[in-house]
Amino acid sequence: MARKPGISVMTLHAVFVGTAALGTAAVGTAAPAQAAGSAWWDIPTPAPVHPSALNVIAAVDARTAWTTGIEDPGPQTALLRWDGKKWRRDRTPVQLIATGVAGADARHAWAVGVGLSGPTAIFWNGTAWAQVAYPVRGVPAAVGAARDGSAWTVSGGGATSDVLRWTGSAWAKVSVPLPPGASLTSVSVRTGSDVWLAGSSGSGKTALSLVMHWDGRAWHNMPVTGGTGLTTIDAESPTSVWATGASTLLHWNGRTWAATPSPGGVGLLALTGDGGSGAWVVPYTTKTATRSYYLHWTGRSWIKVYGPVRRGNAMLGDISRIPGGRQVLAAGAVQEKGRRMPFTEIYR
Numbered sequence: 001m002a003r004k005p006g007i008s009v010m011t012l013h014a015v016f017v018g019t020a021a022l023g024t025a026a027v028g029t030a031a032p033a034q035a036a037g038s039a040w041w042d043i044p045t046p047a048p049v050h051p052s053a054l055n056v057i058a059a060v061d062a063r064t065a066w067t068t069g070i071e072d073p074g075p076q077t078a079l080l081r082w083d084g085k086k087w088r089r090d091r092t093p094v095q096l097i098a099t100g101v102a103g104a105d106a107r108h109a110w111a112v113g114v115g116l117s118g119p120t121a122i123f124w125n126g127t128a129w130a131q132v133a134y135p136v137r138g139v140p141a142a143v144g145a146a147r148d149g150s151a152w153t154v155s156g157g158g159a160t161s162d163v164l165r166w167t168g169s170a171w172a173k174v175s176v177p178l179p180p181g182a183s184l185t186s187v188s189v190r191t192g193s194d195v196w197l198a199g200s201s202g203s204g205k206t207a208l209s210l211v212m213h214w215d216g217r218a219w220h221n222m223p224v225t226g227g228t229g230l231t232t233i234d235a236e237s238p239t240s241v242w243a244t245g246a247s248t249l250l251h252w253n254g255r256t257w258a259a260t261p262s263p264g265g266v267g268l269l270a271l272t273g274d275g276g277s278g279a280w281v282v283p284y285t286t287k288t289a290t291r292s293y294y295l296h297w298t299g300r301s302w303i304k305v306y307g308p309v310r311r312g313n314a315m316l317g318d319i320s321r322i323p324g325g326r327q328v329l330a331a332g333a334v335q336e337k338g339r340r341m342p343f344t345e346i347y348r
Contacts, residue, residue, distance in 0.1 A: 047341075079091075098112065109123070184197055282316045
C-alpha cells in the first residue's frame with residue numbers, strides 16, 4: 001500500500017543531477033528534536049554502480065518496500081527492493097527517471113516516469129519487472145496502490161492530464177470530470193473505491209487547489225479553500241487525508257479541510273501521514289548539512305527532526321510510512337566533492 005507524490009521530471013533532473021538543491025528558508029521552532037526513544041537510523045544501502053540518488057520510495061509493509069532514482073551518467077535507473085532486513089538491487093527492463101513508485105503487496109508493484117521514448121511504466125509480478133504500455137499524455141506525475149490490488153496513476157500538464165487505472169494486466173484510461181485547466185500532481189489509493197487525486201485547476205493567478213475523490217460510484221470535487229495548487233496527497237483513512245501545497249499542510253477530517261502553514265513559510269516537498277494525528281514532511285532547504293532534515297506535525301505543533309550524521313551534504317528525496325505502525329522510511333543522496341551516494345533511513 002503506497003502513494004507517491006507527483007514531482008516534475010524537470011525538477012527531479014535539476015535536483016539530482018546537480019543544477020538545483022532541495023531547500024528553502026530555515027525553520028524556526030522551539031520544539032524538541034524528537035520524541036524520547038524515537039529516532040532516524042541509517043539503513044545500509046547497496047553501493048551504486050555509478051554516482052546515484054534516490055528520489056521516490058514506497059513502503060508496502062514491514063518486509064516490502066521499493067525505492068528508485070537515477071545513476072550517472074544517465075539516466076540509468078537505480079531500483080532497490082526492501083525485504084525487511086536489507087535492500088537488494090532489482091533489474092529494470094528499461095531505463096527511466098521515476099516520478100512515482102507504489103506497491104500493493106510483495107507480488108504487485110508499479111513504477112512510472114520518463115524514459116528515452118517518453119512516458120514509461122514498469123510492473124513487478126513478484127519475480128521480475130516488465131515494461132507495460134503507458135498511454136498517458138504530459139508528464140507522468142504519480143502512482144498509487146492499495147492492498148486490494150488496486151492501482152492508479154496520473155499525469156500532469158494542464159489540458160493533457162490523464163488518469164489511468166490498472167485492470168490487472170494493463171493501464172486503462174479513466175474519465176474524470178476535471179475542472180478547466182486541471183493539472184494533476186499526486187494520487188493516493190486506499191481501496192478500489194477510495195481514491196484521491198490532487199493538483200490544481202485554472203491557470204496563472206486564478207489557479208486553485210484541486211482534490212478529487214472516487215467513492216466507487218462517482219467522482220466528487222472536494223473544495224479546498226485558498227492555495228494555488230497541491231503537490232502531494234496521502235489518504236490514511238476516511239477521516240484522515242493529508243495534502244501539501246507549497247508551504248501549507250492540509251488535513252481532511254471527513255467533513256472539512258484544515259490548513260496549517262509551515263513554520264517560516266518553508267516549502268514542503270514530500271509527505272506521509274504518521275499513523276496517528278500528524279504527518280511527516282520533507283522541507284525545502286538550501287542549507288548545506290551533514291544530517292537529513294524533517295518536519296513532523298504532531299497535530300498540535302511542528303517539530304524539527306534530524307537524521308544520522310553523514311559525510312557530505314545530505315539531501316532527502318522522499319518519505320513513506322510503513323503501514324500498520326509509526327515507522328517511516330526515507331531515501332535521498334549525500335553529495336560530497338561532486339559525487340552523489342544514495343542513502344536510506346528509518347524512523348523507529
